[in-house]
Amino acid sequence: MADSSLNHKSLIVHGPVLEYILEKNAYPREHQQLKELRAVTTEKCGKRAILIDAFKDHECQEDDGNLLRPTPHPQRLFRVVAHGLQPSPTPTPSPTFDGSQHLGSLATGVGRNKIGVFTGYSLLATTLALPDDGQVTAIDLDKEAYETGLPFIQKARVEHKINFIQPDAFSVLDGLINGVSISLTRDNDDEFEQKGYGFPRMIRLQEENSSFDFIFVDAEKEDYMKFHEKVMKLVRIGGIIAYDNTLWLGSVAYGQDDEKYSGMPESIWKSKDFVVQFHELIVSDHRVETCLLSVGDGLTLCRRLY
Numbered sequence: 001m002a003d004s005s006l007n008h009k010s011l012i013v014h015g016p017v018l019e020y021i022l023e024k025n026a027y028p029r030e031h032q033q034l035k036e037l038r039a040v041t042t043e044k045c046g047k048r049a050i051l052i053d054a055f056k057d058h059e060c061q062e063d064d065g066n067l068l069r070p071t072p073h074p075q076r077l078f079r080v081v082a083h084g085l086q087p088s089p090t091p092t093p094s095p096t097f098d099g100s101q102h103l104g105s106l107a108t109g110v111g112r113n114k115i116g117v118f119t120g121y122s123l124l125a126t127t128l129a130l131p132d133d134g135q136v137t138a139i140d141l142d143k144e145a146y147e148t149g150l151p152f153i154q155k156a157r158v159e160h161k162i163n164f165i166q167p168d169a170f171s172v173l174d175g176l177i178n179g180v181s182i183s184l185t186r187d188n189d190d191e192f193e194q195k196g197y198g199f200p201r202m203i204r205l206q207e208e209n210s211s212f213d214f215i216f217v218d219a220e221k222e223d224y225m226k227f228h229e230k231v232m233k234l235v236r237i238g239g240i241i242a243y244d245n246t247l248w249l250g251s252v253a254y255g256q257d258d259e260k261y262s263g264m265p266e267s268i269w270k271s272k273d274f275v276v277q278f279h280e281l282i283v284s285d286h287r288v289e290t291c292l293l294s295v296g297d298g299l300t301l302c303r304r305l306y
């Protein structure tokens with residue numbers, strides 16, 4: 001009897017098909033600095049980066065160098081959880097190459113906002129895609145992680161497009177919404193300057209209000225619903241908001257008692273409900289058009305309609 005699962009044209013891509021896409025389409029065009037940043041991120045996370053085999057063995061392994069790229073293991077749909085550099089104890093899937101490639105494709109306007117930078121792989125991918133006068137406001141609490149990626153951003157000669165802001169994203173977004181001027185360099189301007197952070201000292205947030213073409217959110221999944229209300233006030237009508245990791249290692253499709261689900265770390269299933277609720281919110285939000293791309297760990301796109 002024919003396999004009915006083959007009768008539809010929707011494919012969650014992993015295993016050899018994903019390898020094919022990456023090897024034949026994505027890797028040949030990956031910018032040299034992205035390649036190097038990927039390698040350094042893996043090295044720096046070292047043994048604190050773990051692999052999650054979400055669908056088969058239910059085991060966590062030490063990183064074997066697969067950060068930001070797929071394992072050849074066909075069952076390892078989503079591969080790396082790196083928490084070594086992050087202040088949060090929650091293991092957080094890093095952006096995947098195929099997901100980041102989509103971000104680059106989406107990034108064609110001039111004003112964008114990025115919440116959750118880490119070492120900056122997806123930041124670099126989006127910034128490379130911008131015209132020379134494009135600007136990215138990048139927000140992350142973790143300066144150390146950003147500094148890991150900064151040399152590659154500099155070698156790629158795109159740091160002049162990036163405004164990195166360290167404080168908590170909620171306060172920054174509130175500032176943006178309320179049109180408050182804030183200093184980007186906080187209390188350690190000299191240190192930042194020596195390190196070559198090429199951003200203006202102050203940003204007049206009022207001018208930025210509602211002017212972002214593209215907003216990428218990759219922070220704690222528990223916060224996505226709260227972020228949505230805020231970023232909706234900041235993205236322009238017609239602009240796009242992208243939320244990363246919205247398939248959350250595939251856990252969204254399983255019940256807690258499902259055999260396939262039982263090996264996942266506590267932190268994953270703790271956040272799973274937030275990801276599911278987030279999607280319920282998005283699909284009922286008539287202010288946006290939305291789709292969930294089954295790339296990487298899931299990428300939800302929203303286009304603001306009004």
Ligand SMILES: C[S@@+](CC[C@H](N)C(=O)[O-])C[C@H]1O[C@@H](n2cnc3c(N)ncnc32)[C@H](O)[C@@H]1O
Pocket residue numbers: 086087092093094095115116117118119120121122123139140141142145167168169170218219220
């Ligand atoms: C998964 S990582 C982002 C990965 C990144 N997109 C990349 O390309 O490597 C999540 C990041 O969000 C940051 N983060 C989480 N909550 C935040 C918040 N409320 N404000 C600012 N940064 C936050 C963490 O510090 C962490 O570096």
